[in-house]
Amino acid sequence: MVKDTSFGSRLFDGINITALALFSLVTFLPFLYVVVVSFSTSTTLIPKTFSFEAYKYIFSADTFTRSLRVSILITVFGTLFQLIMTSLMAYSLSHKNLPGRSVVLLMVLFTMLFSGGMIPTYFVVKATGLLDSLAALIIPGAISAFNLIILKNFFQSIPEELKESAKIDGSHELGVLFRIVLPLSLPAMAAFGLFYAVGIWNQYFSAILYLTDADKYPVQVILRQVIILTNGSIGDTTEIENVPYYGNSIKMAVIVIATVPIMLVYPFLQKHFAKGVLLGSVKG
Amino acid sequence: MEIETAQVMTIRLKKEPLWKRMWKERWLYILMLPGVAFFAIYKYVPMWGVLMAFQRYQPHLGVMGSEWVGLRHFERFFSEPQFWTLLRNTLYIAILDTGVFFPLTIILALMLNELRSEIYKRTVQTLVYVPHFLSWVVVVGISYILLTTEGGIINELLALIGMEKVQFLMSEFWFRPLIILQMIWKDAGWGTIIFLAALAGVNPSLYEAARIDGANRWRLLWHITLPSIRSVVVILLILRLGNFIDLGFEQIFLMLNAMNREVGEVFDTYVYQVGMQQGQFSYSAAVGLFKAVVGLILVVSANWLAKRLGEEGIY
Numbered sequence A: 001m002v003k004d005t006s007f008g009s010r011l012f013d014g015i016n017i018t019a020l021a022l023f024s025l026v027t028f029l030p031f032l033y034v035v036v037v038s039f040s041t042s043t044t045l046i047p048k049t050f051s052f053e054a055y056k057y058i059f060s061a062d063t064f065t066r067s068l069r070v071s072i073l074i075t076v077f078g079t080l081f082q083l084i085m086t087s088l089m090a091y092s093l094s095h096k097n098l099p100g101r102s103v104v105l106l107m108v109l110f111t112m113l114f115s116g117g118m119i120p121t122y123f124v125v126k127a128t129g130l131l132d133s134l135a136a137l138i139i140p141g142a143i144s145a146f147n148l149i150i151l152k153n154f155f156q157s158i159p160e161e162l163k164e165s166a167k168i169d170g171s172h173e174l175g176v177l178f179r180i181v182l183p184l185s186l187p188a189m190a191a192f193g194l195f196y197a198v199g200i201w202n203q204y205f206s207a208i209l210y211l212t213d214a215d216k217y218p219v220q221v222i223l224r225q226v227i228i229l230t231n232g233s234i235g236d237t238t239e240i241e242n243v244p245y246y247g248n249s250i251k252m253a254v255i256v257i258a259t260v261p262i263m264l265v266y267p268f269l270q271k272h273f274a275k276g277v278l279l280g281s282v283k284g
Numbered sequence B: 001m002e003i004e005t006a007q008v009m010t011i012r013l014k015k016e017p018l019w020k021r022m023w024k025e026r027w028l029y030i031l032m033l034p035g036v037a038f039f040a041i042y043k044y045v046p047m048w049g050v051l052m053a054f055q056r057y058q059p060h061l062g063v064m065g066s067e068w069v070g071l072r073h074f075e076r077f078f079s080e081p082q083f084w085t086l087l088r089n090t091l092y093i094a095i096l097d098t099g100v101f102f103p104l105t106i107i108l109a110l111m112l113n114e115l116r117s118e119i120y121k122r123t124v125q126t127l128v129y130v131p132h133f134l135s136w137v138v139v140v141g142i143s144y145i146l147l148t149t150e151g152g153i154i155n156e157l158l159a160l161i162g163m164e165k166v167q168f169l170m171s172e173f174w175f176r177p178l179i180i181l182q183m184i185w186k187d188a189g190w191g192t193i194i195f196l197a198a199l200a201g202v203n204p205s206l207y208e209a210a211r212i213d214g215a216n217r218w219r220l221l222w223h224i225t226l227p228s229i230r231s232v233v234v235i236l237l238i239l240r241l242g243n244f245i246d247l248g249f250e251q252i253f254l255m256l257n258a259m260n261r262e263v264g265e266v267f268d269t270y271v272y273q274v275g276m277q278q279g280q281f282s283y284s285a286a287v288g289l290f291k292a293v294v295g296l297i298l299v300v301s302a303n304w305l306a307k308r309l310g311e312e313g314i315y
Helices: A007-038 A053-060 A062-093 A101-113 A118-127 A145-156 A160-168 A173-184 A186-202 A205-210 A219-229 A248-275 B002-015 B018-024 B026-054 B072-079 B081-114 B118-133 B136-147 B153-160 B172-200 B204-212 B217-228 B230-246 B249-255 B267-277 B281-308
Strands: none
Touching: A007 A248, A007 B081, A007 B118, A007 B136, A007 B172, A007 B217, A053 A062, A053 A248, A062 A101, A062 A145, A062 A173, A062 A186, A062 A219, A062 A248, A062 B026, A101 A145, A101 B026, A101 B281, A118 A205, A118 B026, A118 B267, A118 B281, A145 A186, A160 A173, A173 A186, A173 B026, A186 A248, A186 B136, A205 A219, A205 B249, A219 A248, A219 B136, A248 B118, A248 B136, B018 B026, B026 B072, B026 B281, B072 B081, B072 B281, B081 B118, B081 B172, B081 B217, B081 B230, B081 B267, B118 B172, B136 B153, B136 B172, B136 B249, B172 B217, B172 B230, B172 B249, B204 B217, B217 B230, B230 B281, B249 B267, B267 B281
């Protein structure tokens, strides 16, 4: 590239770099503040003392540990389940000569444009016996149409010859899937697995919609009770009767705990952004 | 030789009757079955269940047994003053989304694209992508902690410089700015990914040629960079238009309280309130159906318009 070193160009660079630095800082600061306060006991503006008190309290409180266990459980099993469901369907749809394929694809695409809505879906979840069970947080969102189509395209991009040769060697469809297609798609599978995991870990609304038993609440629901509902003068008093008041450090510690798992997978996710697993296929 | 066998094979394939071909691929259908069952049960049965919007639905009678009432729920919805409030609130947020958030992601992507240092670019990207992975509960929770009048750092700082505390969380005025700020904080960085991918595909020789012709950086931006992401912008705009009606439901739901309900209530929060909390299933299903139909019309017409203007659509 020819280097442009004119004054205007340098000024442009300077402003650009500064503006982006500011934006990153503003993005990062609130988070840093939360982490810092969670490790302190003081209630002053700038925390001075370092302590684990808030975390000790959280891990000794039943409500928190129970909700954490629930979240971990549904995230692990839910991700596996959703990934298997998605890849099985994506694999069979990746066969271009399969009779009926286009009908199924059309059926999938249409769900991206139109849906029955919250109330009818609630009754279907109820009718299938999932109400008040943790499966209600996993099964109704088993396959994301968007992920399915991108994964299908990814499978299609695997050379036909590889699949054919495995078949000539006497492999079954399942054999081709597990011995050829999946091993070649590991980066994509990792990315989708992590996306599904983040989705399940973060979901809040399905939990309050489908669960009534507070013992089954995942960590996001507890987090909301701790922070938002205990915020003194906020209106909806019906829900806060049984919620004790929590100090600032404890609130922030809960935020940190609800976020740590995501921060742990983030570096692994990050690797895949650049590879464009999810990009280049905005169109189905 | 090879070509000949291929031809023979395709001819044979075509001659085979449909059921035989399907039988040959039976394993693929078995693999597909769980997924198809999922879409049928959790996506298509609710679409049929939405018929309850035209009934006086009673859970023990089901959609088959409940009494039909025609368009009564829709008539009620359109005649309620609440309808206009919901429409206005949804439109406001949609306008902020398309008018502020969306252009901002494009600008941010262009800024990142202009950076010359790869390391600096990666660092900024890493930092601004992170909030996308936080849940709305966490984002709204952090906002509460920072903005509360009971010791929130923003209000403490305001007090420190001698200003009055502001009830950010319980004010009608601050509701929309907060919603859009949260959206920007959480997703503006993430929104750049798709543009950056498109920008990475631009042929560098285009820039070289323009520079030799004496173009400065603004002209390069205007004549090469922007046109190269135009079709991506159009596609994303169509997708956003289609989704705007159920935009940010969880976020808005979490930000709502008794003091800002007037400006904050949107279709979905209303559906939840009258349907799940007050038990008016048919009426709320009607509101939901109205919302879904408007969404469908918006995508289809945006797509049609994009094609008329010579762009690629989403289908």
